[in-house]
Amino acid sequence: MSRILVTGAAGFIGSHLCEELLQDESNQVIGLDAFIDFTTPIWMRKRNIGSLLHHPRFEWVDRNLLTVSWGELLAKVDIIYHLAGMPGVRSSWGPDFVQYANHNIVATQRLLEACKGYPLQRFIFASTSSVYGEKKGRVDEQASTLPLSPYGISKLTCEHLCRVYGDEGIPVVILRFFTVYGPRQRPDMAFHRFIKQMLDQQPITLYGDGTQSRDFTYVADCVKAIAAVAHANGVVGETINIGGKERASINQCIALLEQLFDQKAQIEVIGNTFGEPTSTWADVSKAELLLGYSPSVDLKTGLSMEIQYLREMYQ
Secondary structure, eight states, rough: EEEEEETTTTTTTHHHHHHHHHHHEEEEEEEEOOOOOOOOTTHHHHHHHGGGGOTTEEEEOOOOTTTHHHHHHTOOOEEEEEEEEEEEEGSSGGGHHHHHHIIIHHHHHHHHHHTTTTTTTTEEEEEEEEGOOOSSSSTTTOOOOOSSOOOOOHHHHHHHHHHHHHHOOOEEEEEOOOEEEEEEOOOTTTTHHHHHHHTTOOOOEEEEEEEOEEEEEHHHHHHHHHHHHHTTTTTOOOOOEOOOSSSEEEHHHHHHHHHTTSSSSOOOEEEEEEEESBBBOOOOOOHHHOOOOOOOOOHHHHHHHHHHHHHHHHH
């Protein structure tokens, strides 16, 4: 029986991960969240965990990582997935950066420090492709890290904390996610915003000229990879990219949405992109080798599932 703690369990990826982990009957999952992410309304996050709360092998803990008494929780877990944190590139500039410093950097250090006294099997940290900054072509884990935003810097700082605590014996694995999308995606993220605007017959609000491209990772593919880390061999101490099946420009994504909605989108350019690379492209050969990872959901299928979910949610 594996006892697993997931921080950020009410979030977009965290709630899907808890469901994926519970597919294995030998897992017990403790989900921790304090609903601190100001990019997502609390009612949405509560909706994310609706089905989990009635699951016999799931325990819910409503606590803030900055104040929780770790002793009582860590004594009963074997594996930690640390997904909690403050997301969002644009909102990390200006006075709100203190939230990123506290909820990403300080909270992660506090958790790692608490872990030193316990015989953990794995400590898996959710990082981001934002740590790479501007890169040409396919990027592997050896690439230099030069974040373009305060958010990216906060996540890279957490990676460095994981590395030094790893040197002290904590079995750390770092995962770098590339633009995850799908049902439960945060409302500040582009696809959620675009779909909601099309549902409401409003113009799509676009940053930049739409030529920027991303490696899009469907959430179900992503959580399969994350779940596989728990028992994979040879992963401790590694940093692993988790990318998707398909890359596309934002303009190509809008064209796909027009096709799926069978309607033309009105576009309203509302500013330039800043703090974001012009393209991302994950080399996932390490994930293939170590985790048996093989993303299977193409962009059109993934977008249609997100449309269906948001249509139901906003009704």
